[in-house]
Amino acid sequence: xxxxxxxxxxxxxxxxxxxxxxxxxxxxxxxxxxxxxxxxxxxxxxxxxxxxxxxxxxxxxxxxxxxxxxxxxxxxxxxxxxxxxxxxxxxxxxxxxxxxxxxxxxxxxxxxxxxxxxxxxxxxxxxxxxxxxxxxxxxxxxxxxxxxxxxxxxxxxxxxxxxxxxxxxxxxxxxxxxxxxxxxxxxxxxxxxxxxxxxxxxxxxxxxxxxxxxxxxxxxxxxxxxxxxxxxxxxxxxxxxxxxxxx
Amino acid sequence: xxxxxxxxxxxxxxxxxxxxxxxxxxxxxxxxxxxxxxxxxxxxxxxxxxxxxxxxxxxxxxxxxxxxxxxxxxxxxxxxxxxxxxxxxxxxxxxxxxxxxxxxxxxxxxxxxxxxxxxxxxxxxxxxxxxxxxxxxxxxxxxxxxxxxxxxxxxxxxxxxxxxxxxxxxxxxxxxxxxxxxxxxxxxxxxxxxxxxxxxxxxxxxxxxxxxxxxxxxxxxxxxxxxxxxxxxxxxxxxxxxxxxxxxxxxxx
Numbered sequence: 001x002x003x004x005x006x007x008x009x010x011x012x013x014x015x016x017x018x019x020x021x022x023x024x025x026x027x028x029x030x031x032x033x034x035x036x037x038x039x040x041x042x043x044x045x046x047x048x049x050x051x052x053x054x055x056x057x058x059x060x061x062x063x064x065x066x067x068x069x070x071x072x073x074x075x076x077x078x079x080x081x082x083x084x085x086x087x088x089x090x091x092x093x094x095x096x097x098x099x100x101x102x103x104x105x106x107x108x109x110x111x112x113x114x115x116x117x118x119x120x121x122x123x124x125x126x127x128x129x130x131x132x133x134x135x136x137x138x139x140x141x142x143x144x145x146x147x148x149x150x151x152x153x154x155x156x157x158x159x160x161x162x163x164x165x166x167x168x169x170x171x172x173x174x175x176x177x178x179x180x181x182x183x184x185x186x187x188x189x190x191x192x193x194x195x196x197x198x199x200x201x202x203x204x205x206x207x208x209x210x211x212x213x214x215x216x217x218x219x220x221x222x223x224x225x226x227x228x229x230x231x232x233x234x235x236x237x238x239x240x241x242x243x244x245x246x247x
Numbered sequence: 248x249x250x251x252x253x254x255x256x257x258x259x260x261x262x263x264x265x266x267x268x269x270x271x272x273x274x275x276x277x278x279x280x281x282x283x284x285x286x287x288x289x290x291x292x293x294x295x296x297x298x299x300x301x302x303x304x305x306x307x308x309x310x311x312x313x314x315x316x317x318x319x320x321x322x323x324x325x326x327x328x329x330x331x332x333x334x335x336x337x338x339x340x341x342x343x344x345x346x347x348x349x350x351x352x353x354x355x356x357x358x359x360x361x362x363x364x365x366x367x368x369x370x371x372x373x374x375x376x377x378x379x380x381x382x383x384x385x386x387x388x389x390x391x392x393x394x395x396x397x398x399x400x401x402x403x404x405x406x407x408x409x410x411x412x413x414x415x416x417x418x419x420x421x422x423x424x425x426x427x428x429x430x431x432x433x434x435x436x437x438x439x440x441x442x443x444x445x446x447x448x449x450x451x452x453x454x455x456x457x458x459x460x461x462x463x464x465x466x467x468x469x470x471x472x473x474x475x476x477x478x479x480x481x482x483x484x485x486x487x488x489x490x491x492x493x494x495x496x497x498x499x500x
Contacts, residue, residue, distance in 0.1 A: 054401065073402075080399050084417055084493035096413070097403040125493060 003030040003068050003149065003181060004051070009060035011046050011206075020046045022206040023060070028183070028198065030065065033175060035196030036185045037236065038209075039244055042202040044185040048074075048151050051183065068149050068181075073142035075152040079134035081126040081141075087113060087133075088122040091140045098145070112140045116170065132163035136170075143178065152184035156191070165221055168195055172219055189236045193229065194219060199236065203243050210239055284463040289470070292463040299452065304471045307438050307448035310366055311475065314373020315427075315434045321374075322381030322430075323423065327411060330389040347379040351437050355444040364445050372441030377430035384426025388419025424487045431483060435476040449475075 004027065011021040020043040028034055036044045049055045051062060052074045064072065081090045091109040113122050116136040126134055135155060142150055152171075156164040168191065174180055186192050192199045193214055201210040214232060216223055223229050266286050272278045273285035280288065293300060325343070329336035351372055362368040392415050400410050442450020449472045456464035 052402070054398065076395075076399070078395075080395055082396060082399075082414075093413075094403045097400070097405040097409055 002027040003065040004028040005063040007061045009050065009062065010058045011050060011055065012058040020206050024208055026200055026208060026211055031179065031181045032197050033182045033195065034198040034200055035192035036200050036202065037189065037192045038202030039204055042204050043206040044202055045153050048153050048185055052151055071148040073145055073147035073150045075138055075142045075150065075155045077154045077157060079138040081134055081137055083126055086123050086125055087118060087137045090137055091144050094141060094145050109144055112144055116140050132159050135159060135167065148181060150180055150182045152182060154185050154187065157187065171195060189240060190224065190233050193232045193236065194224065201239060209243060281462060284466065288463050289466045293467045296464065300467055300471055303449045303452045304475060307442065307472065308475050310369040310438045310448060311373050311434045311479065313370040314437060315377055315430060317374045318377040318381050318430055322378050323385050326382050326385035326389060329386055331407065331411060343379065343382060346375055351376050351440050355441055359445050365447050368445035369438050369441035369447060373434040373437040376437035377434035380429040380433065381426040384422045385419055388422025389415045392418045420490055424490065427483050428480065431479045432476055435472060439472055
């Protein structure tokens with residue numbers, strides 16, 4: 001049983017002379033996390049937006065497991081916090097819009113922020129937080145609805161390396177603790193190999209060029225120093241360069 | 248505090264210099280006092296007619312507040328209705344331009360016919376001139392909501408009213424406050440003009456002082472009406488600070 005099944009997905013924008021996605025197909029098992037990798041403009045973000053329903057496909061099908069379909073969250077490339085709301089109020093927003101606003105909800109949001117290391121920052125406004133903290137608030141906002149699938153669009157791209165590594169590990173922890181499945185877009189080959197159970201490599205024609213399973217016994221920052229990790233990164237780098245030069 | 252005093256010092260010095268020149272010019276007879284009474288004479292007259300001046304100012308202030316209050320309530324409600332129902336907007340908004348373009352002095356007699364002499368006409372006059380800036384600014388604010396935040400809201404599939412209440416009205420607040428600031432000055436003009444025609448308040452006091460050639464009293468009325476407008480601007484500034492304390496980037500109203 002697949003939790004996400006995409007078949008022959010096409011997307012054409014009226015103002016462009018080619019399909020952004022030209023027949024993308026893949027399927028992910030429940031709790032199988034995937035990285036979408038590829039050169040700029042290959043349709044990674046479009047694919048994610050189609051999965052979220054922010055865009056409509058021109059052709060093809062997206063099938064989400066009915067048990068998970070109503071529990072999909074999305075994290076944008078930038079934190080996209082509401083500037084006049086505190087961290088806590090930002091995290092509570094999805095629940096407010098779904099009608100929940102009790103003290104239980106509030107306590108749940110406080111606990112979630114604490115879990116993401118923001119216990120002291122619940123009453124701070126976005127402008128008072130660093131980029132990494134804002135991203136964690138955005139992550140908390142995505143998690144407060146207890147999603148089964150989280151879609152992340154280059155969530156760590158704008159962060160410094162240390163913060164990025166911390167948040168990568170946090171995402172791996174949350175995957176285990178909350179039984180999450182995530183699908184994320186990244187430009188970083190190392191990040192794709194580190195966080196993905198599968199890496200889907202898209203080419204410039206909007207097609208999947210490679211779809212590989214990544215298996216490591218244990219994932220932590222030390223893994224990044226191991227020969228097997230670096231071999232996978234090198235392998236993808238070579239494919240990536242080949243894709244770029246083919247274009 | 249010290250920095251603030253330093254910033255304001257030139258304005259206070261300029262005011263003092265102006266008053267001194269004015270006082271000396273009139274005192275020395277360079278300017279006839281029946282045309283321009285000295286600041287001292289104006290203050291003395293103000294003290295002399297203080298009870299009348301205070302009660303006139305209070306009456307004008309009440310009318311301005313009524314007019315402005317109605318403008319805020321009706322202006323914001325209309326803007327939200329126009330925003331939510333585009334057909335209503337296309338049908339009615341062009342006619343709302345009437346409120347922006349009408350010279351209030353030309354319809355004040357009509358208001359007297361409808362509402363009679365006294366406060367109701369004055370309130371209506373203050374309302375008519377101050378409605379449009381609030382309506383127009385609120386509408387602009389509702390339309391200028393950040394498209395990225397609108398997309399964020401789409402993720403949670405809110406109702407139309409949830410989006411309006413939780414996103415579009417809060418993001419329109421700086422625009423509403425700008426409109427309010429413009430409206431305060433206009434409501435003061437509307438009230439004084441209304442009082443010229445319908446009687447009562449500072450407008451009536453200024454008008455009767457004019458007929459008696461009491462330029463000193465005219466000055467008292469003018470000063471009082473301008474102080475009223477300043478007081479209201481101050482109140483709006485305080486409201487702005489409270490409402491915009493969460494938006495440092497929009498504070499420079």
